[in-house]
Amino acid sequence: xxxxxxxxxxxxxxxxxxxxxxxxxxxxxxxxxxxxxxxxxxxxxxxxxxxxxxxxxxxxxxxxxxxxxxxxxxxxxxxxxxxxxxxxxxxxxxxxxxxxxxxxxxxxxxxxxxxxxxxxxxxxxxxxxxxxxxxxxxxxxxxxxxxxxxxxxxxxxxxxxxxxxxxxxxxxxxxxxxxxxxxxxxxxxxxxxxxxxxxxxxxxxxxxxxxxxxxxxxxxxxxxxxxxxxxxxxxxxxxxxxxxxxxxxxxxxxxxxxxxxxxxxxxxxxxxxxxxxxxxxxxxxxxxxxxx
Numbered sequence: 001x002x003x004x005x006x007x008x009x010x011x012x013x014x015x016x017x018x019x020x021x022x023x024x025x026x027x028x029x030x031x032x033x034x035x036x037x038x039x040x041x042x043x044x045x046x047x048x049x050x051x052x053x054x055x056x057x058x059x060x061x062x063x064x065x066x067x068x069x070x071x072x073x074x075x076x077x078x079x080x081x082x083x084x085x086x087x088x089x090x091x092x093x094x095x096x097x098x099x100x101x102x103x104x105x106x107x108x109x110x111x112x113x114x115x116x117x118x119x120x121x122x123x124x125x126x127x128x129x130x131x132x133x134x135x136x137x138x139x140x141x142x143x144x145x146x147x148x149x150x151x152x153x154x155x156x157x158x159x160x161x162x163x164x165x166x167x168x169x170x171x172x173x174x175x176x177x178x179x180x181x182x183x184x185x186x187x188x189x190x191x192x193x194x195x196x197x198x199x200x201x202x203x204x205x206x207x208x209x210x211x212x213x214x215x216x217x218x219x220x221x222x223x224x225x226x227x228x229x230x231x232x233x234x235x236x237x238x239x240x241x242x243x244x245x246x247x248x249x250x251x252x253x254x255x256x257x258x259x260x261x262x263x264x265x266x267x268x269x270x271x272x273x274x275x276x277x278x279x280x281x282x283x284x285x286x287x288x289x290x291x292x
Contacts, residue, residue: 087258088288096259100255100258108144108148108151115144120139122137122139122285123137125287128284136287137264137285142278155258158199158238161199163196168195175229179225179226180222184217187217190216191213194209197209199257204242204243206239267279267280
C-alpha cells in the first residue's frame, strides 16, 4: 500500500515537472512571438509612415524628368537652328566673318594690345575629313601684345560654341550632373538650364546665373566642386574676354555665335618691343556641303 502511494507521488511529481517545463517553454515561445510582432511593428510602422514621402519624391522626380525632357527638346531646336545658320552654315558669310575680326581688332587696338593687322585672305573650299563638311583656310597676320595674342587665340577657341556646357569637358559635365543628383535630384533641371545658358548671356553677368543655380543647393562640398569647375582655363578666358567690350560689341553687331573655326597653323615671332609678338595664323572655317 505504502509502495503504491510512493509510486503515485513519484508519478505526480514527474507530471508536475513536465507541466511546469511545458508551461515555461510555452511562455518562452509566447515571449519570442511577442518580440517578433513588436519588431515587425517597429519596422513596418516607420515604413508605412515614409510611404507618403516616397510617393511625393517619386512624383517630384517624375515632374523633374518631364521638365528636363521638355527643356532639352526646346534647347535642341534652338541650338540646331543656330548651328545651321551661324556655326556651320551652307556657305560661309565672308562679310560677317570679316566683321568679327574687325570688331575684335579695333577693340584690341583701343586697349593698346594690337598695333596692326594684315589683309585677311580666304582660300578655296576643300572637302573636310568629316562627311558632309568642307573647309576654307583663312589667313591673317598681325602684331600684338601678349595679352592681345591670348585674347585672339582664345576667341578662335570660342568659335562654334553656344552654351556654358560647350565650354566644359565631358568629364566636367558628368561630374557636375553626378554631384547634382547626389545633392538634390530636383536640381537637375536648374543645372541643365545653367549648362544650356548662352555664353554671352552668362559672361555678361556670371554672378546672377551662378547665384540662381546655387539656390537649389546648400552643401559646401557641392558649391566648392561647382566653383572649381568654373575655374577651367576656357571658362576663365570666356569671362575675361567675352565678359568685356569684345563680347558687348559682338552682341551689338549680331556677330555671335561665331562660325566653327579650327587652328590650322600658328607662327609666333618676337616683336619689336618687350612682350610684343608677330603672329601668322591660319584657321579652317567650316561649312556644310549639299550632301549634308
